[in-house]
Amino acid sequence: MLKKYLWIAIICLTSIQISNAQQSPWPIISSQTKPWTRWWWMGSAVDSSNLSICLRAYAKAGLGGVEITPIYGVKGYESRYLNYLSPEWNKALNTSISLARQNGMGVDLNLGTGWPFGGPQISQDLASSNYFIQKYQIQAGQNERLMVEIQQPQQYKKGAYLQALTAYADTGETLILTDFVQKDGTLAWSPEKGTWSLYALFMGKTGQKVKRAAPGGEGWVMDHFSEKAFQQYIKRFDDSWKKVPEVRSFFNDSYEVYEANFTPDFLQKFQYLNGYDLRFYLQELASNELSEKVSRVKADFKATLNHQLTQGFMKPWTDWAHAKGKKVRNQAHGSPANILDLYAQADIPECETFGSTYFPIKGLRRDTADIRKVHPEPLMMRFAPSAGHVMGKKLISAEAFTWLTEHFRTSLSQCKPEVEQLFLAGVNHVFFHGTTYSPAEANWPGWMFYAGVNFSPNNTFWPHLSGLNSYITRCQSILQTGKPANDVLIYWPIQDIWHQTGDVLQQIRVHEVDTWLYPTPFYQIAKRLKTKGYSFDFISDKQVLQTKVENGLLKTISDASPYKVIIVPKTKYMPLETLEALQKLATAGAKIIFESLPADVNGLNQIEERRAVLKKINQGISSWAQISNLDSMEELLAKDAVVTEELVATGLQYIKRKAKEDTYYFLVNHTEKNIDTVVKINEVGKSVLLLDALTGKYGDVPFQKNIKGVNIRIQLKSGESVFVLVQNKLSDSAKKWKYEEEINATDLSTKQWSLTFQTGGPILPQNRTLKNLDFWTNTTDTTAQFFSGTALYSTQFEWKKSTSRYILDLGQVAESAKVFVNKQEVGILWSVPFQIDISKYLKNGTNVIEIEVANLMANRIRYMDQHQISWRNYHEINFVNAHYKPFDASNWKVMDAGLKGPVRIIETR
CATH class of the missing domain: 2.60.40.1180 (Golgi alpha-mannosidase II)
Structure with missing residues (x-):
């Protein structure tokens, strides 16, 4: 009978425990809610044993997945290199996928080595291309035949060829003379009268090769405006893989194809899209004048590049991946296109942070000497999330912490506000930039990539990385739940950017927001709404055309979140199709607010006819839309039930x-x-x-x-x-x-502390007793000043508990800590303020506090450079500093390391 009641009690207790577990409001944790990391394979010199070691360590630290990106190799390990897509390489890839799965992790795969897409399979004729224009002059009665030949020797060697020759008479007459150019370049034509200016359009090659390529991945960068080039590129993968690797998605890094602005069939595509023959406008294409005609021709040129990139690259790539049951993860920034549409084509659109943001957070360390002279723009981060939200994407990813600080000087505490800034922009799936595969036998600091924070087991903050990872995981578990709840759509007038005269290659780069973003009314509205507490996303012309009205709310697709209003910033050039679509939405019940009437139509073709239509629509626009300047826009938003937080x-x-x-x-x-x-x-x-x-x-x-x-x-x-x-x-x-109200504080800093060095190097300093709590680097002991690793600060004290709560405040920590009270682990303190609740760990009488502190790698690297100990030994770019200069830490000052305090126990109620 006793056993029976015991079992009943156990069953009841278990039921209560299950019930309590079910009541937790935290969503279920999965590999996808955890942070992932870019996993660089240097030289693809990987083996199954070290792959297993690495992935176990990553999983234990709380990483949820890896994105494999093969790059250049380490000198001295050439015999271990695996040629990209060789049977040996594919075997290593499949081994990694299997090992990751065993550790509860996911895998994405960069569909190339280094960046951008390209390689040995890309023939020169399908490599990234550009145009160049040569100008000639010819007169009536000229005896000598004109030679139309390439004047750039390098382009001649790359196989450049003539695409069009146009002649302009001083009387205004224009002729296409392409067919009069013979094979040897001789022009078999001469004018009957007058002087003519000739413009020859040649298609050349950029000569760009894959940047940071891995062995077997070297070669030309492909022509991203050509579907034929993409099909040639992808054929190598289809031929290499008997079975598609079991990855979640294929990845493409930020668009960094330099000077590419043309493709073989560009002239035909241009005429099809814009309704006129570009060959008659080579004079405008070559001009740097700030004229309206030049501006419109170049805008149409940019629109054609946009079409070619979306249809010639993104569409066939996503079609190929989807046919194989895989997703596409894409970074669109840097592209000469409407990046909202490129992001929207991906299953997982991805933005990135580059550089360091200034946050006025108390106690947050920021040394301006450690950072690049760039800073992430929060509104730039919203483009990928906006495209994802508008198109109903579940995941919005981000490449996080690229060049956050100088190498070896990034703390976990500095990562927290940067990743929160991404979350506030709408990101919910973070990728660290990044983690380098490093074999166990590699000497410290192990293998490292030149441009990222080193989220690897050799980093001295690694024992505390799980603190950051747990925080990101909990955040993402919620941010991946449900749908975004933003009220406003802000129209992005890309045509205003495209109509800026100048270079025909208008790339939307992260680092150039001061040219294409900051000067615009679009930015002013977005910044104002953000400051005032409105929630919003951006929308493109193409997305406006896809949007429908349901019960007075705006939705682009059925799975997307609804919006209450579209705001159109002051816009000079608006496509008629967009304006007509907005009118149709308004007729169906949507709320539309214009900052001012659209001033003009875009492009050159049939301009007067389209202007007449625009004028007619503008005359009646007040009947279906609201017009408001920025200062009074809030009143209109309130009428549309859009309120600020x-x-x-x-x-x-x-x-x-x-x-x-x-x-x-x-x-x-x-x-x-x-x-x-x-x-x-x-x-x-x-x-x-x-x-x-x-x-x-x-x-x-x-x-x-x-x-x-x-x-x-x-x-x-x-x-x-x-x-x-x-x-x-x-x-x-x-x-x-429980809210905190401080009623008392006890300072433990004046106690006697012992300092015990645990792990790290180059050698362990002598243990010591501290009369005054301080950083271990504030000593004349050079071994402590050179030391990077972990050390244990400990003290004991008498305590009498009450019903109060007790918060341990560590004060100044350089750079993270794990706290133990009476031999029980309390938790990891890795961000400011360095505080944690220790109420349940204290006891009456004698208590012992132990604080394991980890500093950064900087002091040890300084020692190695001062003693000329070799540690950077890479092919290609052999390690540079944050300013892309040769790296040298020998002149660095010693970084604070350890615990300075004051360490206090704060009594709260």
Whole structure:
């Protein structure tokens, strides 16, 4: 009988535990909610044993997947190189996929080596191309025959050839003379009278080869405007793979095809798309004048490049991948095209951060000498998420932390606000940039890529990386739930950019926002709306044409989120098709706001006829749309039930998502102040929970209903974040959120501390006793100044517990820490403020606190360079600093390392 009741008790207890587990508001964790990383294979010199070691370490640290990108190799390991797509290479790839699966990880594959796409399979005729124009003059009665021949020896060697020859008379007459040019270049034509200017259009080659190519991947960069070139490129993969590798998706890096602006059938495509023959406008194409005609011809040229890139590359690539059951992950930025449409064609659109952002967060280290003179633009980050949101994509990825700081000087704490900035833009699937495969036998610091943060086991912050990974995982578990909940669509007038005279190659680059983004009314509206607390995405001409109205709301496809209004910034050149589509949407019940009337139509063909139509539409536009300048736009938005989130007035930033009838808000405090105030949330619910992605804690909070939603108290220190879950049901959570009110603090810094060096190098310094808590580098001991690794600070103290909560505050930490109280691991402190709840670990009487601190790799690298110890030994670009100069750390100052404090126990209630 006793056994019977014991089993009943066990069953009941188990049921209670299962019930409590089911009540957790945190979504289920999967490999896809974890951060992934770009996995560079240097020389593809990989083997099954080291692949297994690496992937086990990555999985243990909390990474959810890898993107394999083969690149150039390490000197001295040539015998281990695996030729790209060889049977041996394919075997290593399949081994990696199998090992990743065993470790619960996913795999993506860069569909090339280095970047951009290209290789030995690309013949010169299908390599990236450009045009060049040569000018001649000929007169009536000229005795000597004119020779139309290439004047650039290098282009002649690359196989450049004449595409068109156009003659312009001083009287205004124009003739196409291409057919009069003989094989030897002799022009079999002469004018009967007057002087003629001749413009010869040649198709040449850029001469670009694959950048950072792996062995077997070297060769010409392909012509991205030619489907024929893509088919030649992809045939190598089809021939190499008997079975398509079991990867999740194929990846394409940012568009870095230099000077490519032409393709063999460009003239025919141009005429088909624009309705006129470009050969009659070679004079305008060659001109640098700021004239309207030149501007329109070049805009049509850019529109043709846009069409060729989307139809000649992106479409056949996605079609090929989908036919094989795979997804496409694509970085569109850098392309000479409407990047919203390119992002939208991918299954997983991907943006990137490049450089370091200034955040005024208290205690966040930022040394301007460590960073490139570029900074990520938050609104630039919104292009990939916007395309994904508008087109109903589930995942928006980002290449994170590219050149965040100088090598070896990036802390985990610096990564937190940068990744939060991505989340606020709409990203929900982060890829580290990155992790280099490094065999176990490689000497420290192991193999490394030249342009990324070294998220590898040899990095001294690796023992604490799981802290960052856990935070990102919890954030992404929510940010991948439901759908984005943005109210406004802002039309991006790409034609205004294309009509800027100058180079016909208008690339939308991350690093050039000061030319194509900052000067525009589009940017001013987006920036204003963001500051005022509106939620929005961007929309392209093509997407406007795809949009429909359902119950007064705007949706591009059935799975996409609905929007309440489209705002059209001040626009000079608008396609008639877009304007007519907006009118049709308005007639169906959509809300459209124009900052001003569209001034003109785009392009050159039938311009007067189209202007007449534009004028007629503009005359009646007030009957179906609203016209408002920027200052009074908020009033119109309010009439359309688009309201601001007033919480931004506190300095908080937010993004929100709808999960059926519930709503998640992600709130971030990137200001220099602590925020503790009541904020308004524009969602109505029956219960409200707060969720801390840093610790995993959550709890109900009291709230008051207001006209728009609910009022709740938000308490966030500088640098902190929290999720708000507004539920349309009563909470089933037994946990209550605990706010902190400090009532007392005990300083442990004056205690005697012991310092024990644990792991690292070049050698372990002597252990010591500290009378005053301090960084281990604030000593005359050079072994400590050179040391990179982990060390344990420990002390003991007497304590008498009460019902209060106790928060351990470490003060200054260089750079991350793992905390133990009475031999129990409490957690990892890797971001500011370095605080953690230790209430349940303290006891009455004598307590012991141990703090394992990891510094960065910089001091040891400084030692190696000062002692001329070889560690960079790579083919091609043999390691450069953040400014692309030869790397040398010998003159660096010693970086602070260790724990300075003050270490305090803060009593709260």
